[in-house]
Amino acid sequence: MTEGRAAARAPGRAEPPAIVWSWPDAARGLVYALPAIAVSSVNPAAGVPLALGVLPSAIMPFPGTARSRPLLLIVGALTGVSLFTGAALTHLPTLVTAVTLVAVVAAAAWATTRVAAAQLLLVLAAPLVAVGLSYDDWASALRLLLLMVLGAVYAWAVSMLWKPRPPQPRPQRPVPSAPAMLGYGFCLGTAAAVSYLVAIGLDLDHPGWAPAACLLVARPDPDLLRARGAGRVLSVIVGAAAAVLTLAADAANGLLAVLTGVVISAAAATHASRWYITSAFTTYLVFLLLLGDHPNQAGQKFTERVAETVLGVTLAVLSEPARRPWFRISRASAEAAH
Secondary structure, eight states: BBHHHHHHHTTTTOOSSSOOHHHHHHHHHHHHHHHHHHHHHHOOHHHHHHHHHHHHHHOOOOSSSGGTTTTHHHHHHHHOOOOOHHHHHHHHHHHHHHHHHHHHHHHHHHTTTTOGGGIIIIIIIHHHHHHTTTOOOOOHHHHHHHHHHHHHHHHHHHHSSSSSOOOOOOOOOOOOOOHHHHHHHHHHHHHHHHHHHHHHHTTSTTTTTTHHHHHHHOOHHHHHHHHHHHHHEEHHHHHEEEEEEEETTTOOOOHHHHHHHHHHHHHTTTOOOBBBBBHHHHHHHHHHHHHOOGGGGHHHHHHHHHHHHHHHHHHHHHHHHHHHHHHHHHHHHHHHOO
């Protein structure tokens, strides 16, 4: 569950608390959630995707300067585009889809050696492409894309109401070796593709959950990888169980709207926590979206989500020894060049 453990090892950096709560961030998250709350009170099927659209903006560090705040729009839009891309890949033959997923991850890893901002492609876009592999209906995927982009546009627009702050200095990042990062991405992408093929072979309804879990928890540091893996499994169980209980209570739209706002606000307030708890909030919203019209499938979806998360985490852990040499070569070359 420890996401900041590796960072804490760096000289001069204190280990963050296990759970951080920020009231200013909670307030900002609540403002982001206002359209989702309003829409959910009438139509939760449309309100929840709006909430998912602002969730990336809520959980990322708030950009201090006005010039940097379009990053909120970029990240939110990237979320929707990545999901739609994954949905498009499901229309290819299964093996081609798996090979393409490997290529996407490898290309994202290689891109980090060219542009620092490309880190978003590896840690956000590639996992969300994997999530999109669970959607094979064009209309649903396009609707989700549009609602998520709309949520991101709103989050960016209201962010301009906050007073600008001076930019924080960023340490210069050594540039890793392109061939080594390409090898690292190939190994990681292969692990994700294998988890996808296993999920397909088991005829699971949402085969993208397994490769997404693999990509989301994977980190070069073995201790951090295992901590993130355990944290994700526990968070998914908590988030899914909370959503199932909410739907079992047959909550009115008004209550669902309030809970949606609470989840976005809490996700924003705790985004700096050392424990990996963000996926609990994401899972809660995803389950509300999936089960809103099919509450009778709650048990099946719960079992499937947890099992696929365990599958993806297991593949991430098992493939770590294969990725380790590539990362060591990349880090050594970056330090030598720096």
